[in-house]
Amino acid sequence: MTLDTTQILILALVAAALMDKALVWYVVHLLAGGQRVPTFPAPPVPVPPVPVPVPDLGPLGPPDKPPVTPPVSPIPPAPVGHSKVLRGKCSYFGGPQDTGVKADEGLALVERSDFGHGAWGGIFLPTQPAGTTGLARALNPDAHYIACRWDYAETSKKYLQGITVTVKNPANGKVATDVRPVDWGPGITSRVADLSPGLMSFLGLNTDDVVEVDIPLPSSGPAQPSQPPAPSVGGTVLQRNTWPTPAQCPAFYGNDEATIRANVVNVQIPWLMNGKTHVIPIHKKAADSLTRVVNFIWEQCGKSQDQVHKFGYDVFDGSFVPRNIAGTGTRSYHWYGAAIDWDAARNPQHATAANTEFKEESLITTAFKREGWTWGGNWSPQYRDAMHFEAGDQ
Numbered sequence: 001m002t003l004d005t006t007q008i009l010i011l012a013l014v015a016a017a018l019m020d021k022a023l024v025w026y027v028v029h030l031l032a033g034g035q036r037v038p039t040f041p042a043p044p045v046p047v048p049p050v051p052v053p054v055p056d057l058g059p060l061g062p063p064d065k066p067p068v069t070p071p072v073s074p075i076p077p078a079p080v081g082h083s084k085v086l087r088g089k090c091s092y093f094g095g096p097q098d099t100g101v102k103a104d105e106g107l108a109l110v111e112r113s114d115f116g117h118g119a120w121g122g123i124f125l126p127t128q129p130a131g132t133t134g135l136a137r138a139l140n141p142d143a144h145y146i147a148c149r150w151d152y153a154e155t156s157k158k159y160l161q162g163i164t165v166t167v168k169n170p171a172n173g174k175v176a177t178d179v180r181p182v183d184w185g186p187g188i189t190s191r192v193a194d195l196s197p198g199l200m201s202f203l204g205l206n207t208d209d210v211v212e213v214d215i216p217l218p219s220s221g222p223a224q225p226s227q228p229p230a231p232s233v234g235g236t237v238l239q240r241n242t243w244p245t246p247a248q249c250p251a252f253y254g255n256d257e258a259t260i261r262a263n264v265v266n267v268q269i270p271w272l273m274n275g276k277t278h279v280i281p282i283h284k285k286a287a288d289s290l291t292r293v294v295n296f297i298w299e300q301c302g303k304s305q306d307q308v309h310k311f312g313y314d315v316f317d318g319s320f321v322p323r324n325i326a327g328t329g330t331r332s333y334h335w336y337g338a339a340i341d342w343d344a345a346r347n348p349q350h351a352t353a354a355n356t357e358f359k360e361e362s363l364i365t366t367a368f369k370r371e372g373w374t375w376g377g378n379w380s381p382q383y384r385d386a387m388h389f390e391a392g393d394q
Contacts, residue, residue, distance in 0.1 A: 083216050086148065087170075088192035090211040092200050093185070095141030096129040105134040108147075108184040109161055123180055136183070142198035144176055147183035148213055149192060159218055159345040162274050162315045166214040167195065169203040176202060180275070216310070218346040218357065236296040241289055241372035243338075243392045246330065253283055253336035257322050264320050264337040267291055270298040271308045273316040281320045283337035286391035289371045290340075296367050312343035312357050313364055317387060339390035347387035353377065356386040364389075 093101060106112075110123075112135065123143045124135070132138065139145060146167060150160060160181040168175045176199060186194040193213050195205070205211060244252040254260040266279035267290045273280070282290050301307040308314050320337035333339035342364065346357040358365055358377060365375050368389045376385030379394075 083214050084154070086192045086213045086215070088210065089190055089208045090193045090195055090200075090205060091186060091188070091191055091207045092197045093147060093183075093194040094136055094139035094145065094196055096125070096132070096137055097141070098137065101134070101136040103132040103134060103137060105136040107135045107139075107182050109157055109182050110135055123182065139182070139196065140198075141196055143196055144179045144199045144202070145182045145196045146179045146199070146213065147185035147194040148181065148215070149186075150181065150184055150215075154217065155215065156345045159315075163216060163309070164275070165216070167193070167199065167203065168212040168214070169205050170210060170212055172204050174203045218312075235299045236292050238292055238296055238367060238370040239289070240370065241391070243286075243372055243374070243390075245393045246333075249331070249333070249336050249338070249392065253285065253338055260320075260322070260335070260337055267294070269294050270303070271305050271314055273314055275314075277316075280316060280340060281337065282340070283320070283391070286338050289373070289391060293367045293371055293373075297363055300363055300367075311363065312346050315343040315345070317341040317344040333390035333392045338392060339388060341387045342389070344387045347377075347385075349385050349387070350381070351384065351386065352381070353386075358386045 092098070122140055123145055124138050125140050128138050144167075146165060148165075163181070164177065165179050165181060166175060166177045167179045179195075179199060183194075186192075191208070193211055195203075195211070200206070203211070254263060260283065263284050264281050265284045265287050267282050267287050269278050269280055272278060280290065297313060298308070301311070301313075305314070319334065319340045321332070321334040323332055323335060334341075343357060348356070353359060356377065360377065365377065369375055372393075373389050373391055374394045376383075376388030376390075379385060
């Protein structure tokens with residue numbers, strides 16, 4: 001059988017799909033009877049790829065790694081704890097240059113009597129600026145003070161007058177812990193606080209920057225500590241005393257105001273009271289006992305003003321006041337200079353134990369009672385007075 005060239009090519013294509021190419025060409029050659037088989041061009045010789053140089057990308061690394069993104073520090077979250085934190089925009093106020101307040105404008109939390117005698121620790125300028133009469137323009141712009149939208153039902157005016165608040169710039173983390181509340185505000189509702197120019201500068205703040213105001217609440221801080229069963233070695237030792245009954249007071253403390261006044265002395269308190277004093281006036285016959293009580297409390301609080309503040313022991317609400325018991329003709333132990341009221345805002349008269357800060361197990365209560373003082377928190381509900389401690393036997 002003789003095949004023409006076309007037939008040979010068709011057979012070769014079919015066989016190439018099924019057989020080794022060298023054998024195919026041999027079969028075709030035989031079938032062709034020695035005819036010349038058409039040749040095909042040889043496949044190209046593979047050439048190795050030419051390497052492409054990798055460009056120098058500097059510190060970002062080779063191209064198979066993504067660029068390194070520097071970390072972004074988030075704004076610190078508002079602090080948490082036994083306090084109320086307000087967060088929002090701020091501005092400044094107060095001082096001779098603040099024409100945004102009237103020349104005669106006062107302050108919600110400060111009385112005129114507080115100006116000029118140093119009780120507010122440099123909050124005010126030494127003299128009233130010329131052409132002004134109001135306390136707002138008399139503020140020392142370099143001092144740390146604040147006006148805020150206080151909730152008076154939560155933090156009374158009297159309570160605010162005796163505390164400091166913490167103000168923080170969350171953008172840079174700077175904090176001021178010595179800021180005195182002096183006013184209510186600001187008037188612009190989009191802001192939460194007006195700060196002194198000096199405080200703004202200290203914290204690195206500008207008008208309408210975000211600020212955090214941490215306000216300690218009356219119920220803030222740890223629970224009132226109990227008095228330990230015995231004082232620590234080397235510490236103050238409390239002593240049991242016998243105090244006079246109301247009928248015995250005239251003979252013990254004195255029967256007329258002049259005599260009592262002459263016997264009232266100042267007892268040094270280890271911590272700052274009401275932000276301005278270290279003394280409490282008391283009858284000299286109760287002075288040694290009071291000294292032991294306050295020294296004992298100071299030791300048990302780790303000699304920490306902050307700890308004393310948390311418990312409300314730095315809020316003094318009166319001792320020697322020549323007056324009768326309210327609604328009666330009977331002299332109060334205050335009349336004899338033998339009673340002290342502490343932190344009245346958080347220990348209101350006639351409040352139940354659940355609604356007062358001082359409890360039976362509180363450090364201040366147990367310390368005074370160990371010295372024989374009477375605590376008003378033990379009186380009947382009609383007369384209960386948890387703020388009140390007296391060197392007397394009721």
